[in-house]
Amino acid sequence: MPANLPPQYLEAERDFRQAKSPAEKITALEEMLAIMPKHKGTDKLRAELRQRIAKLTQAAGKKLATQRASMVIPKEGAGQVAIIGPPNSGKSQLVSTITNASPAVAEYPYTTQSATPGMMEFKNIKVQLIDTPPLSPQPAPWWLPPILRRADALLAVIDLSNSPLEQLEILTSQLEQMRITIGQNARVLIAANKVDLDNTRPNYTALKNRYERQLPVIAISAKEGTGLEELKRKIFEVLDIIRVYTKTPGKKPDFDDPIILEKGSTLADAAAAVHKDFQARLKFARVWGSGKHDGLMVRRDHILEDEDVIELHA
Ligand SMILES: Nc1nc2c(ncn2[C@@H]2O[C@H](COP(=O)(O)OP(=O)(O)O)[C@@H](O)[C@H]2O)c(=O)[nH]1
Ligand SMILES: [Mg+2]
Numbered sequence: 001m002p003a004n005l006p007p008q009y010l011e012a013e014r015d016f017r018q019a020k021s022p023a024e025k026i027t028a029l030e031e032m033l034a035i036m037p038k039h040k041g042t043d044k045l046r047a048e049l050r051q052r053i054a055k056l057t058q059a060a061g062k063k064l065a066t067q068r069a070s071m072v073i074p075k076e077g078a079g080q081v082a083i084i085g086p087p088n089s090g091k092s093q094l095v096s097t098i099t100n101a102s103p104a105v106a107e108y109p110y111t112t113q114s115a116t117p118g119m120m121e122f123k124n125i126k127v128q129l130i131d132t133p134p135l136s137p138q139p140a141p142w143w144l145p146p147i148l149r150r151a152d153a154l155l156a157v158i159d160l161s162n163s164p165l166e167q168l169e170i171l172t173s174q175l176e177q178m179r180i181t182i183g184q185n186a187r188v189l190i191a192a193n194k195v196d197l198d199n200t201r202p203n204y205t206a207l208k209n210r211y212e213r214q215l216p217v218i219a220i221s222a223k224e225g226t227g228l229e230e231l232k233r234k235i236f237e238v239l240d241i242i243r244v245y246t247k248t249p250g251k252k253p254d255f256d257d258p259i260i261l262e263k264g265s266t267l268a269d270a271a272a273a274v275h276k277d278f279q280a281r282l283k284f285a286r287v288w289g290s291g292k293h294d295g296l297m298v299r300r301d302h303i304l305e306d307e308d309v310i311e312l313h314a
């Protein structure tokens with residue numbers, strides 16, 4: 001076994017050994033797979049884990065296979081954000097307001113029992129939001145932790161009319177039980193919902209004072225649409241991505257269809273995203289962007305910024 005596996009891996013492995021049901025075993029193996037660093041030295045181990053997961057799933061029958069399929073939501077768009085929070089905080093309402101999905105919204109808790117993805121539009125990109133069942137003192141469904149772990153960010157929806165500080169403390173400890181630590185293996189932002197209700201402002205201020213230094217805290221009303229543009233912008237920021245536009249010589253760039261890259265990506269990364277072969281063939285590129293000379297010639301290791309326009313020359 002590679003020596004540099006994080007302690008979390010050993011905890012997940014212990015969970016696996018203690019697991020009784022196939023579902024618990026699969027969850028533990030999924031976690032081990034998610035934690036394991038991806039490089040040549042771990043190729044074999046990762047393949048083994050995948051094989052064990054496949055075998056267990058097959059042996060467990062159809063119901064589990066269906067449930068397991070629900071826990072792997074293929075990433076779409078520029079990023080995947082899982083919505084979390086206590087019952088009735090407005091998670092489904094938010095997903096239904098800012099995406100094309102329409103999960104059921106209701107005044108009684110535990111309406112949402114599955115994970116529903118929807119696409120949110122922001123400027124010229126789309127971000128995938130996943131509505132999930134509430135986190136509560138009751139155990140979360142076994143397939144939920146892997147979804148949260150795999151997401152690029154978590155959006156915590158809190159009900160401002162109902163002891164928001166307490167809700168967040170409970171939420172944090174529930175995440176800890178899943179070994180998800182805010183800031184360490186999860187980017188988190190807080191949507192303080194129901195700001196339309198009376199007397200919620202003081203609660204918002206208290207929440208902001210307590211968390212603002214660590215996490216973005218945005219006041220919204222999912223129902224009335226307040227604060228949603230600001231929320232979308234913060235979601236974009238927390239994803240740590242940049243949009244890069246390509247153009248061909250003598251033509252205008254296509255601003256509708258950016259390449260999405262991690263912040264800090266280079267020209268070579270952009271070329272690879274355009275086409276696998278392009279990276280090797282790339283000689284140089286011209287870049288247009290804020291604070292640059294128009295059409296500046298740059299090399300492969302040039303670090304790109306959000307909204308740069310590139311013209312690749314092979
Ligand atoms: N006043 C107000 N009520 C909201 C808002 N968002 C959701 N609700 C209500 O809160 C209840 C729970 O909403 P839902 O989206 O099902 O919560 P979930 O359990 O977190 O998915 C429903 O009665 C909604 O109408 C909001 O922004 N303002
Ligand atoms: Mg719901």
